[in-house]
Amino acid sequence: xxxxxxxxxxxxxxxxxxxxxxxxxxxxxxxxxxxxxxxxxxxxxxxxxxxxxxxxxxxxxxxxxxxxxxxxxxxxxxxxxxxxxxxxxxxxxxxxxxxxxxxxxxxxxxxxxxxxxxxxxxxxxxxxxxxxxxxxxxxxxxxxxxxxxxxxxxxxxxxxxxxxxxxxxxxxxxxxxxxxxxxx
DNA sequence: AAAATAACCAACCGCCGACAC
DNA sequence: CGTGTCGGCGGTTGGTTATTT
Numbered sequence: 001x002x003x004x005x006x007x008x009x010x011x012x013x014x015x016x017x018x019x020x021x022x023x024x025x026x027x028x029x030x031x032x033x034x035x036x037x038x039x040x041x042x043x044x045x046x047x048x049x050x051x052x053x054x055x056x057x058x059x060x061x062x063x064x065x066x067x068x069x070x071x072x073x074x075x076x077x078x079x080x081x082x083x084x085x086x087x088x089x090x091x092x093x094x095x096x097x098x099x100x101x102x103x104x105x106x107x108x109x110x111x112x113x114x115x116x117x118x119x120x121x122x123x124x125x126x127x128x129x130x131x132x133x134x135x136x137x138x139x140x141x142x143x144x145x146x147x148x149x150x151x152x153x154x155x156x157x158x159x160x161x162x163x164x165x166x167x168x169x170x171x172x173x174x175x176x177x178x179x180x181x182x183x184x
Numbered sequence: 185a186a187a188a189t190a191a192c193c194a195a196c197c198g199c200c201g202a203c204a205c
Numbered sequence: 206c207g208t209g210t211c212g213g214c215g216g217t218t219g220g221t222t223a224t225t226t
Contacts, residue, residue, distance in 0.1 A: 010196095030211095032211075098193090
């Protein structure tokens with residue numbers, strides 16, 4: 001506390017990125033809090049994780065969102081509300097932070113959704129139905145329920161595993177998400 | 185051309201659940 | 206079994222860039 005916290009804040013430098021990359025190449029992901037201790041990097045574990053997840057990970061796609069991605073996000077948001085990690089898990093190459101930013105800065109505007117009334121986006125009168133589920137398609141055209149998890153290198157991606165035999169991927173999505181945080 | 189404003193993006197913060205000790 | 210630590214999530218903020226006046 002006193003004496004300040006030894007962790008650095010703000011934008012990452014190329015050198016810090018390199019140290020983080022090197023560590024992950026050798027030790028793999030996880031154990032984020034060890035990174036600072038073992039590499040001398042002056043970043044807390046959370047910051048390292050965020051940097052990797054949102055920027056350094058090879059599975060992160062950069063650049064503009066395509067029309068298909070926009071559409072997919074809009075549909076998923078209708079179903080899931082602000083469950084950004086769940087939504088991002090269904091949008092290949094996009095992170096929760098990217099999806100969240102994209103939504104807040106562009107899509108919500110595009111749809112005329114006002115900030116501050118979050119539940120506006122998921123009206124109570126709109127049940128999660130099989131109809132909607134059918135409408136969710138990935139840019140590649142495959143149905144949501146058969147979408148494999150992203151992350152080509154086999155990294156575990158969130159808690160959403162489309163269990164074989166599961167009749168409703170949406171159900172899985174929804175409840176696994178709902179279990180994390182109380183749905184207010 | 186300069187100043188003001190808007191838009192965008194990266195990163196931080198606080199909270200919560202899972203897990204190890 | 207209780208406590209502490211860690212990882213993950215969603216909301217929010219701050220800095221930078223683009224656009225408008």
